[in-house]
Amino acid sequence: MTATAMPERRARSGSAWSRLVANPLTVIGLFLLAVLGGLALAAPILPLANPDATSLSERLTPLFSPGAWLGTDHLGRDLLSRLIWGTRVSIAVGLAATLAAALIGSTIGLVAAFYGRWVDAVLMRTIDTLMAFPYLLLALAIVAALGPGLLNALMAIAVVNIPFFARAVRGQALAIKNQDYVAAARLSGFSDARIILTEILPNVLPVVIVTMSSTLSWMILETAGLSFLGLGAQPPTADLGSMLGDGRDLIHRAPMVALLPGLVILLLAIGINLVGDGVRDVLDPRLKSGALTRPAAATKRRLPPAPGTPEMDERLVLSVRNLSTFFEVGGRTLKAVHDVSFEVRRGEALGVVGESGSGKSVTALSLLGLVASPPGVITDGAIWFNDRQRGPMDLARLPVKELQQLRGSRIAYIFQDPLTALHPVLKVGFQVAETLVVHQGMGWADARREAVRLLDMVKLPTPAEKAHAYPHELSGGQRQRVMIAMALANRPDLIVADEPTTALDVTTQRRVLELLDELRREHDAALLFISHDFGVIADLCDRVQVMYAGEVVERAPSAELFRNPSHPYTRRLLDCVPSLTDDRKIEAIPGLPPAVDRLPPGCPFADRCEEAEAACREGTIALRQVSDRHAARCIHAPGAALAEAS
Numbered sequence: 001m002t003a004t005a006m007p008e009r010r011a012r013s014g015s016a017w018s019r020l021v022a023n024p025l026t027v028i029g030l031f032l033l034a035v036l037g038g039l040a041l042a043a044p045i046l047p048l049a050n051p052d053a054t055s056l057s058e059r060l061t062p063l064f065s066p067g068a069w070l071g072t073d074h075l076g077r078d079l080l081s082r083l084i085w086g087t088r089v090s091i092a093v094g095l096a097a098t099l100a101a102a103l104i105g106s107t108i109g110l111v112a113a114f115y116g117r118w119v120d121a122v123l124m125r126t127i128d129t130l131m132a133f134p135y136l137l138l139a140l141a142i143v144a145a146l147g148p149g150l151l152n153a154l155m156a157i158a159v160v161n162i163p164f165f166a167r168a169v170r171g172q173a174l175a176i177k178n179q180d181y182v183a184a185a186r187l188s189g190f191s192d193a194r195i196i197l198t199e200i201l202p203n204v205l206p207v208v209i210v211t212m213s214s215t216l217s218w219m220i221l222e223t224a225g226l227s228f229l230g231l232g233a234q235p236p237t238a239d240l241g242s243m244l245g246d247g248r249d250l251i252h253r254a255p256m257v258a259l260l261p262g263l264v265i266l267l268l269a270i271g272i273n274l275v276g277d278g279v280r281d282v283l284d285p286r287l288k289s290g291a292l293t294r295p296a297a298a299t300k301r302r303l304p305p306a307p308g309t310p311e312m313d314e315r316l317v318l319s320v321r322n323l324s325t326f327f328e329v330g331g332r333t334l335k336a337v338h339d340v341s342f343e344v345r346r347g348e349a350l351g352v353v354g355e356s357g358s359g360k361s362v363t364a365l366s367l368l369g370l371v372a373s374p375p376g377v378i379t380d381g382a383i384w385f386n387d388r389q390r391g392p393m394d395l396a397r398l399p400v401k402e403l404q405q406l407r408g409s410r411i412a413y414i415f416q417d418p419l420t421a422l423h424p425v426l427k428v429g430f431q432v433a434e435t436l437v438v439h440q441g442m443g444w445a446d447a448r449r450e451a452v453r454l455l456d457m458v459k460l461p462t463p464a465e466k467a468h469a470y471p472h473e474l475s476g477g478q479r480q481r482v483m484i485a486m487a488l489a490n491r492p493d494l495i496v497a498d499e500p501t502t503a504l505d506v507t508t509q510r511r512v513l514e515l516l517d518e519l520r521r522e523h524d525a526a527l528l529f530i531s532h533d534f535g536v537i538a539d540l541c542d543r544v545q546v547m548y549a550g551e552v553v554e555r556a557p558s559a560e561l562f563r564n565p566s567h568p569y570t571r572r573l574l575d576c577v578p579s580l581t582d583d584r585k586i587e588a589i590p591g592l593p594p595a596v597d598r599l600p601p602g603c604p605f606a607d608r609c610e611e612a613e614a615a616c617r618e619g620t621i622a623l624r625q626v627s628d629r630h631a632a633r634c635i636h637a638p639g640a641a642l643a644e645a646s
């Protein structure tokens with residue numbers, strides 16, 4: 001590890017700890033464990049009476065007796081001393097059993113997942129057999145066979161817990177085993193043991209730790225249970241369970257003898273569980289951020305009152321006005337998209353360009369309420385969609401049910417990666433047919449025929465055969481054609497394509513783009529086309545808008561924008577487009593876009609702009625009308641400031 005990486009690592013581990021103690025329940029758990037664990041650890045050096053020394057004259061003394069704060073038991077032994085020593089034994093046994101189960105179970109899981117086939121079959125069927133027995137009964141049977149005793153109880157508890165580790169680890173390892181970096185390690189000739197230890201194990205470790213944190217308290221309880229039944233700790237050694245057992249007969253005469261160990265067991269279990277939950281949250285931040293919870297059916301909205309319905313002529317399909325979509329993460333608000341306005345007309349293609357992170361995808365996803373919530377919230381603006389039958393409707397305020405009906409029927413969405421957007425275990429013909437059945441109520445037989453026709457329309461070779469292929473059996477270009485077929489299946493009025501060809505090679509990209517262009521003209525649909533590639537936009541789009549830090553900074557007909565870019569950012573972006581005909585040097589734009597949770601006042605590009613002056617950093621910069629259909633958000637652009645929402 002390099003010297004510079006060290007502080008960063010320390011900072012990160014520091015932040016894991018601070019996230020752990022930021023959770024008040026975890027702090028309570030840590031406190032409980034620190035007190036109980038600290039006492040147990042310190043037992044040999046504490047001024048405690050001998051826990052096993054009996055004194056028949058001092059039997060069952062009450063709480064706070066001189067010489068025995070917590071009183072004594074039926075043999076006159078000091079309860080405080082026995083409790084602390086007993087806690088020590090219980091924790092030690094629980095920890096040892098957990099470690100043993102984790103070690104053996106994880107090894108079994110790793111080996112079974114890695115070697116698969118008969119190794120997997122033999123190991124996992126053995127594990128299944130273990131799991132087929134009722135859990136405590138099995139532990140009892142093992143102790144009965146081995147004979148009572150703490151060590152035997154420990155082994156029994158460890159054995160019955162092995163399956164939990166084996167199964168959890170195997171499941172995780174199976175997924176990791178097929179990752180490319182594991183294949184790479186294999187190809188570079190690493191030994192099996194090395195691959196398991198360095199490539200797979202680190203990735204399953206969080207699962208092991210989480211499983212340990214949840215089994216540790218069970219194991220302490222189970223050991224206590226066995227000792228309670230007389231099968232664990234044997235006199236004179238005490239653990240919490242055997243103390244509980246001793247107290248059982250005295251519960252009416254001297255309830256403290258049973259209550260005290262019971263209370264310690266309770267506190268121990270609470271402490272371990274609270275800390276375990278905290279550790280789990282820290283190890284898997286997705287749990288806390290809500291990313292693993294089921295996302296809402298549509299992006300959350302927190303909008304001002306509805307504006308009046310605008311006039312929309314027949315050709316106007318989409319009119320977005322002052323749209324703002326923010327992400328609320330932790331205490332921060334990321335202004336991913338703010339105050340964005342634009343229009344798309346029937347038969348027109350509007351291109352959206354900008355660096356990665358400039359808010360292109362969030363703009364597109366907001367239209368259909370597809371931004372994940374949490375953390376996404378649409379906080380302002382209106383999204384007017386001109387429905388053929390119902391006229392203008394505001395998608396930002398449309399009931400979610402109606403929005404869902406528009407998705408995939410009136411408005412189609414083509415995603416960047418068709419492999420993740422297509423269902424991996426359903427045949428592509430079925431997936432195309434399904435959109436027809438769902439949105440048009442078509443019968444399945446008709447839908448299947450129509451699906452083949454659509455696959456033919458997107459120029460998939462041998463469409464009738466390909467309809468029976470699974471997504472992984474198609475090439476990237478073919479998959480994207482399937483996505484386009486699905487998008488066009490219901491003759492949408494608006495097609496949103498978010499970098500649809502980024503995952504494809506240049507020739508395939510060209511063909512897919514030509515197809516998209518041809519089809520949207522044929523269908524007279526409006527196309528919102530997102531790309532980071534000016535070349536692609538130039539070929540395909542009638543108009544372009546450039547986005548930067550969540551804002552539209554320039555908009556013009558394509559030819560005009562390339563001829564006369566009026567925003568310095570656009571000029572810099574255009575300079576980055578490689579050309580085969582001149583040999584000018586390509587220079588990256590210096591600096592980085594501003595963090596969207598701390599946008600500076602004024603122009604967000606000012607810090608990277610050579611032409612920036614003091615006025616650029618003050619107030620909001622309005623779009624200025626450069627020429628008839630050309631606008632730029634720069635104080636140096638010629639022309640008058642424009643009223644927004646044009």
Ligand code: ADP
Binds near residue numbers: 334354355360375
């Ligand atoms: P792009 O222009 O590359 O498509 P995006 O629209 O995806 O950019 O992202 C715009 C901004 O929103 C980025 O700053 C990104 O960090 C932020 N963002 C996107 N998705 C999330 C999310 N789920 N949580 C927090 N921030 C997000």
Ligand code: MG
Binds near residue numbers: 361498
């Ligand atoms: Mg994107």
